[in-house]
Amino acid sequence: MARTVLTQADITRALTRISHEILESNRGPDNLVILGIPTRGVVLARRIFETIQRIEPSATDVRVGSLDVTLYRDDLSRTRTRTPAPTQVPGSIDGKTVVLVDDVLYSGRTIRAALDALGDHGRPSIVRLAVLVDRGHRELPIRADFVGKNLPSSTEERINLHLTETDGDEFVSIEGGNGA
């Protein structure tokens, strides 16, 4: 049965902490471009963007957008045809600090695709990765810089991540596996 591991309040607290960490590692809000990976990464990116604006009201240079990676995936001829989502990169990313935002980090293949996609839009000076949940089982040498919650899980388990904007309710739960 599904076990809730993060409530709505937990998610909000995690995103607030990630926002602070982003500002800390970037030494302020300058040159920040926050790009969410559809679908839920876009929602998270927008929330991080709003939180950063609350923390640093003088930060007018921070930008937010979305980066779809469907057309860069390495499994396109192995699964059903996927429908891409819109990409919206706000202005040039040359020389900027780009923070990629995704909901769950798993194999790392989505992020590999995102890095390729990003390269076709320009040349950022730094690329960082923020995820709400890291569940392990990486298949590529990729790690997140900012993590909401580390959630060691077995591959048989399912992670459900719901956000108000996309699903109507909000929680992270884990289900399946050996009676967890």
Next chain:
Amino acid sequence: MRHLLSTKTISRDEAIVLLDIAEDMADVAGREVKKLPTLRGKTVVNLFFEDSTRTRISFEAAAKRLSADVINFSAKGSSVSKGESLKDTAQTLAAMGADGVVIRHHASGAPLVLAESGWIDAGIINAGDGTHEHPTQALLDAFTIRRRLHGAASRGRDLDGVTVTIVGDVLHSRVARSNLWLLTTLGAQVGFVAPPTLLPADTSAWPATFGFDLDAAIDAGPDVIMMLRIQAERMSASFFPNPREYARGWGLDDERFARLRADSIVMHPGPMNRGLEISSAAADSARSTVLEQVANGVSVRMAALYLLLSGDREDS
């Protein structure tokens, strides 16, 4: 989607998904690197039994932007002119490992034969067959209309209530047929205007209105007016006395263009016969979408190639 042979069998939802993907593909043209790795390692063959530089280079550009390898095969000067059958040509392409075949043929139904014969296990795109269909032209026309009407908010929209008047050689036009099915599926109302000799004998199965009077159609103020090309190569029988008489009755000349509703869109699939079916003033005006249609053609064909060639072939 396994093949793209006709717009008659495309559902409203399928059409909107394809047009939405074309929006994503159009965004690629505005980026620093105008190329996607999506179809890397796939081979697309342009199999053209009829000359068509525009359509062929549009498909070629689309396939190359998706990183597919492109092989151009034109019947002229090839084994076909030595008498090779469609079956042998298809099996040759299959043996070379073609993943997609874009076919233009003078015989209506040739793409369907290729898709159903089992000679080749590739996705088939109909790039114009006889007087039957030209689905990617209709898709790019629908895409162009949608963008003109809704701009950046086009995604997910249909063409509900849009009135489209298609003028000219409906009898021989595969563009007219493909547009009729697709635009109707998307909710538009299609009307045809042509000389009686250039309308099909039996139009009872076509969900459209028919008229002979272009002036009346223009005064009705359609959202879109689409001028078809008078195809000199198909004018062997005397469908009208001479070009000047056709232009007087059914050409979009300066006077008619001036009377057209101020926000009507003027479309033409190209290549244009200036002074015959369309005047230069109309073709070069801001309301003309002729060049947008060319640019959008690449985006729409990228979307079609993506839908046909990505994904597990067994699954689709």
